[in-house]
Amino acid sequence: MIGSSIAWVSVETSDEWFAALLRLLTLADYNTRIVILGTALLGCAAGVVGSFTLLRKRALVGDAISHAMLPGLGIAFLVATLSGGDGRSLPILFTGATISGLVGAAAILGLRSTWRLSEDAAFGIVLSVFFGAGVALLGVIQSLEAGHAAGLEGFIYGKTASLSWMDLMVIITAAAVALVLCTMYFKELALLCFDQAYAETQGYSKWWLDGLLMSLVVGIAITGMQAVGLILVIALLIIPAAAARFWTHRLSRQVLISAGIGMAGCFGGGMTSALLPNLPAGAVIILACATLFLFSLMFGGAQGLVWRAIRRRQWQQIMLRQHLLRAVYERAEAKTTEPKIVRESEVRIEIADLMISRSWSRTQLERLVDGAQREGLITRIGSQVALSKPGWVQAKKLTHQHRLWEMYLITHADVALQQVDRLADDIEHVLEPSVIHELERLLQGRTAEVVKSPHQIPEPS
Amino acid sequence: MVSNRPSTPPNLANKKPHHDEKSPASTPLRVWDLTVAYQRTPVLWDVAFHVEPGSLVAIVGPNGAGKSTLLRAILNLIPRTSGKIQVFGDEFAAQRRRVGYVPQRESVDWDFPVSVLDVVTMGLYREIGWLWPVRKKHRARAMEALNQVGIADLAHRQISHLSGGQQQRTFLARALAQDADLYLMDEPLAAVDAATELAIIQQLRAMKQQGKTCVVIHHDLQTVPEYFDDVLLLNMRVVASGPVSEVFTPENLQKTYGGRLTLLDEVSSAMRRQEKLL
Numbered sequence: 001m002i003g004s005s006i007a008w009v010s011v012e013t014s015d016e017w018f019a020a021l022l023r024l025l026t027l028a029d030y031n032t033r034i035v036i037l038g039t040a041l042l043g044c045a046a047g048v049v050g051s052f053t054l055l056r057k058r059a060l061v062g063d064a065i066s067h068a069m070l071p072g073l074g075i076a077f078l079v080a081t082l083s084g085g086d087g088r089s090l091p092i093l094f095t096g097a098t099i100s101g102l103v104g105a106a107a108i109l110g111l112r113s114t115w116r117l118s119e120d121a122a123f124g125i126v127l128s129v130f131f132g133a134g135v136a137l138l139g140v141i142q143s144l145e146a147g148h149a150a151g152l153e154g155f156i157y158g159k160t161a162s163l164s165w166m167d168l169m170v171i172i173t174a175a176a177v178a179l180v181l182c183t184m185y186f187k188e189l190a191l192l193c194f195d196q197a198y199a200e201t202q203g204y205s206k207w208w209l210d211g212l213l214m215s216l217v218v219g220i221a222i223t224g225m226q227a228v229g230l231i232l233v234i235a236l237l238i239i240p241a242a243a244a245r246f247w248t249h250r251l252s253r254q255v256l257i258s259a260g261i262g263m264a265g266c267f268g269g270g271m272t273s274a275l276l277p278n279l280p281a282g283a284v285i286i287l288a289c290a291t292l293f294l295f296s297l298m299f300g301g302a303q304g305l306v307w308r309a310i311r312r313r314q315w316q317q318i319m320l321r322q323h324l325l326r327a328v329y330e331r332a333e334a335k336t337t338e339p340k341i342v343r344e345s346e347v348r349i350e351i352a353d354l355m356i357s358r359s360w361s362r363t364q365l366e367r368l369v370d371g372a373q374r375e376g377l378i379t380r381i382g383s384q385v386a387l388s389k390p391g392w393v394q395a396k397k398l399t400h401q402h403r404l405w406e407m408y409l410i411t412h413a414d415v416a417l418q419q420v421d422r423l424a425d426d427i428e429h430v431l432e433p434s435v436i437h438e439l440e441r442l443l444q445g446r447t448a449e450v451v452k453s454p455h456q457i458p459e460p461s
Numbered sequence: 462m463v464s465n466r467p468s469t470p471p472n473l474a475n476k477k478p479h480h481d482e483k484s485p486a487s488t489p490l491r492v493w494d495l496t497v498a499y500q501r502t503p504v505l506w507d508v509a510f511h512v513e514p515g516s517l518v519a520i521v522g523p524n525g526a527g528k529s530t531l532l533r534a535i536l537n538l539i540p541r542t543s544g545k546i547q548v549f550g551d552e553f554a555a556q557r558r559r560v561g562y563v564p565q566r567e568s569v570d571w572d573f574p575v576s577v578l579d580v581v582t583m584g585l586y587r588e589i590g591w592l593w594p595v596r597k598k599h600r601a602r603a604m605e606a607l608n609q610v611g612i613a614d615l616a617h618r619q620i621s622h623l624s625g626g627q628q629q630r631t632f633l634a635r636a637l638a639q640d641a642d643l644y645l646m647d648e649p650l651a652a653v654d655a656a657t658e659l660a661i662i663q664q665l666r667a668m669k670q671q672g673k674t675c676v677v678i679h680h681d682l683q684t685v686p687e688y689f690d691d692v693l694l695l696n697m698r699v700v701a702s703g704p705v706s707e708v709f710t711p712e713n714l715q716k717t718y719g720g721r722l723t724l725l726d727e728v729s730s731a732m733r734r735q736e737k738l739l
Binding site for chain 1: 533536537538554557560562564568569570573574575576579580583586587589591592594595619621635
């Protein structure tokens with residue numbers, strides 16, 4: 001059996017389904033209460049500890065430690081059983097797991113410093129060898145009379161649905177210890193994660209603080225082993241912490257948000273797996289956390305992908321609009337020798353004539369014109385357009401800025417005349433008033449409302 | 462003043478200083494025969510010098526000369542192969558509160574979720590003590606330090622939004638908040654804007670006025686005479702040390718930067734080969 005895929009509630013009709021949902025949401029069942037409370041607390045503690053390991057750039061250490069725990073479980077079981085004790089007793093199993101987890105971590109350090117193996121190779125070797133040894137040991141135990149019902153495989157994928165009162169107590173204790181320690185040593189852990197060398201010069205022992213952090217990771221891995229399994233427990237340490245990074249730039253909030261995401265992921269995942277039979281709860285919990293991560297990636301803070309895409313699109317629209325206004329203005333300017341006496345609404349430009357100004361398609365141009373008309377910047381008369389009064393003011397300003405920048409490029413940056421138009425295109429949209437003022441000062445005598453274009457404006461044939 | 466040898470009576474001038482000799486408590490820093498090796502490959506050979514109180518000392522030398530290693534060895538961040546270091550006539554560990562360290566800007570990840578003020582208060586954590594939270598008076602002290610380096614207005618900015626010069630000033634402020642007597646700075650003027658360079662130099666001079674001592678790794682040879690009193694020319698060993706006016710000579714610079722140190726290089730690569738065989 002892979003994981004715990006027992007449906008906690010049996011569901012046959014939709015009425016029963018609602019009844020089941022209601023029972024679940026009100027945590028009516030004793031078993032549901034234990035599972036939800038246990039995993040949520042675990043997620044909360046893992047989110048806190050994970051924030052520090054992530055910021056210490058040691059996120060994968062937890063993975064290596066948890067995988068390296070498997071052989072320890074097997075050995076502890078064998079030793080206890082062969083010496084006549086109870087191999088299934090949690091303290092014995094946990095002791096074995098802790099020892100082999102720490103041996104795994106030490107092996108990584110040793111491989112790295114003694115043989116100067118790169119970090120990723122050391123992780124790969126230790127993780128797979130220890131896990132392989134563990135699986136082999138479990139095979140041996142399976143074949144033994146006493147080991148047949150040991151249920152040690154439950155630790156690999158977790159046995160969420162069958163968490164006991166005893167397991168819950170273990171999780172509560174571990175989570176409480178982790179939370180208290182992280183609060184007590186918050187500023188020291190923060191200093192270690194930010195600037196380890198400085199922390200050392202201040203007299204903080206790197207070994208002590210890193211030891212504290214690694215012990216917390218071991219504690220979370222051990223308790224998480226029961227709930228989500230030792231393969232997936234690393235996800236609880238990394239995903240909530242990484243998701244929280246999108247939402248804040250303050251460490252205290254990072255830790256709180258990470259704890260919240262861990263808790264919500266475990267809660268949601270636990271609930272979902274209770275409703276969906278045949279799905280291992282551990283895996284569903286991780287997927288729930290991943291959903292929250294994805295949500296954070298899309299919507300978290302100002303850097304959320306969705307917000308960024310929206311901002312980029314808006315910016316693009318502004319640039320295109322400005323290009324259109326300038327194109328119409330320059331066309332209008334070319335049609336008359338004395339632009340100042342022109343009544344803006346009188347100068348009508350064929351839309352087709354604007355095609356040459358830029359490399360825009362006819363449809364794109366039409367859409368831009370329609371948009372500008374909606375904004376009241378342009379009036380459309382059949383196949384012709386004319387600038388409205390506010391459109392004219394804006395277009396004049398834009399053209400002025402564009403040409404100022406062009407002239408600056410020519411006179412101060414030695415840019416070739418043919419290139420100057422396109423180069424100015426990129427900059428003109430971000431010129432601030434102070435820069436414009438400075439440009440006007442630099443290019444003395446060009447303080448006319450709209451300076452003359454330094455280059456030929458392409459004519460429609 | 463910096464000198465290769467501790468000042469000894471004239472009749473003993475040729476005698477090498479003893480390791481059991483104690484430097485006076487007024488001497489901020491004294492180093493005897495310091496040798497540091499990374500994996501048995503020596504990086505610093507027999508480095509000896511001392512620093513006078515209230516002086517601005519530049520450490521200059523080419524890349525790989527062991528400048529950062531020297532500071533790290535003084536701060537007990539790396540093990541030393543041999544030699545002795547005394548800070549105010551004592552072990553560093555006993556005097557660490559009086560020593561402020563300004564690490565290289567690149568040594569940390571500036572994407573860390575803390576504000577400028579948070580970083581500066583880190584200089585006070587020892588004083589605040591285990592289990593105690595940062596209190597109002599500590600934040601006030603940190604603000605004062607930020608004021609000294611001219612970026613008090615950035616106190617609540619996220620450090621990920623700082624320019625290189627602002628990052629450097631943040632690190633300097635963190636050391637200042639500690640109110641140490643000896644400051645060890647690793648390239649505080651590397652790749653900073655002119656305004657930051659000026660602000661930092663003015664701060665160093667103000668610290669000198671208060672009798673504080675600064676040992677600064679510096680990369681710009683042009684400005685050494687203008688900014689510093691003393692200089693330590695380093696290239697795996699001390700080429701020269703003393704007042705800038707005396708030792709900052711073209712010959713000494715040639716010795717520090719020019720030409721390969723054939724013998725040292727050969728010994729180093731011989732040790733490296735040996736190490737590969739073992």
